[in-house]
Amino acid sequence: MTDPSQDYRTPARLLHWIVALFVLLTIPAGFIMIQDGLARPVQNTLFVFHKNIGVILFLLVLLRLAYRWLRPPPPVPETLHPLQAMAARVSHVLLYTLLLVMPLAGYIRVRAGRFPIEGLDALGIGTLVPRSEALANAAKALHFYGAYAIAALIAIHIGAALLHGLILRDGVFARMWPPLARRR
Numbered sequence: 535m536t537d538p539s540q541d542y543r544t545p546a547r548l549l550h551w552i553v554a555l556f557v558l559l560t561i562p563a564g565f566i567m568i569q570d571g572l573a574r575p576v577q578n579t580l581f582v583f584h585k586n587i588g589v590i591l592f593l594l595v596l597l598r599l600a601y602r603w604l605r606p607p608p609p610v611p612e613t614l615h616p617l618q619a620m621a622a623r624v625s626h627v628l629l630y631t632l633l634l635v636m637p638l639a640g641y642i643r644v645r646a647g648r649f650p651i652e653g654l655d656a657l658g659i660g661t662l663v664p665r666s667e668a669l670a671n672a673a674k675a676l677h678f679y680g681a682y683a684i685a686a687l688i689a690i691h692i693g694a695a696l697l698h699g700l701i702l703r704d705g706v707f708a709r710m711w712p713p714l715a716r717r718r
């Protein structure tokens with residue numbers, strides 16, 4: 535349980551927790567900014583925040599996946615039932631898929647509608663998709679349904695993490711917490 539070769543390394547942990555923090559800010563910002571009756575300046579600020587944090591998130595997830603490829607995750611504890619290990623693997627694949635699909639759909643929705651993404655505009659990075667109302671609407675629908683899917687998956691993920699950390703106390707939680715690994 536205290537064997538460091540069973541734990542995630544510090545870069546993987548730091549990336550996990552930064553991505554987690556950003557996602558936990560991005561989702562409520564997204565749901566709040568589309569509410570009717572919001573004061574215009576508040577809505578604009580949330581949109582700017584949401585779009586630009588979303589782009590940074592995408593880059594962080596790519597970095598996380600590149601690091602994961604270079605340094606594959608440690609094997610799961612032997613105490614874990616094979617079905618539990620499989621459920622964890624499937625849910626992580628789905629999380630990564632949505633962590634890539636959500637910003638891509640958001641980007642396409644915004645750029646196909648010819649709206650700004652302030653950070654990219656300031657860096658002079660032009661649009662990568664053509665202007666198209668049909669494309670913007672398809673991406674909008676994907677982003678909308680994806681939002682519920684990722685929120686549900688994250689709720690299950692946090693529930694599972696807390697179950698391992700507080701009730702089972704089987705060392706799974708300590709594989710990722712604290713953000714700095716011991717002796718690695």
Ligand code: HEM
Pocket residue numbers: 550553554555557558602607622626629630633688691692695696706707708709710711
């Ligand atoms: C909120 C957004 C979050 C996202 C998107 C997320 C995503 C992920 C992903 C993709 C993995 C797999 C790591 C890998 O093998 O590459 C992972 C692992 C893990 N996460 Fe999260 N996570 C989030 C929040 C949390 C929170 C809040 C907790 C704790 C309460 C947590 C606890 C863990 C633990 C303990 C692991 C290691 C599981 C293992 O042993 O493989 N995560 N997370």
Ligand code: HEM
Pocket residue numbers: 557560561562564565568584585586587588589591632633636637638639640641643644651674677678679681684
């Ligand atoms: C992991 C990253 C992201 C997550 C989890 C996320 C989540 C959400 C959520 C929960 C909503 C409210 C529900 C909806 O209307 O779809 C939303 C809306 C929105 N998001 Fe994102 N988003 C992400 C990235 C982005 C990015 C990178 C952009 C653009 C550059 C973006 C642009 C938008 C826009 C424009 C809306 C308003 C929907 C509309 O009416 O068109 N999102 N997002």
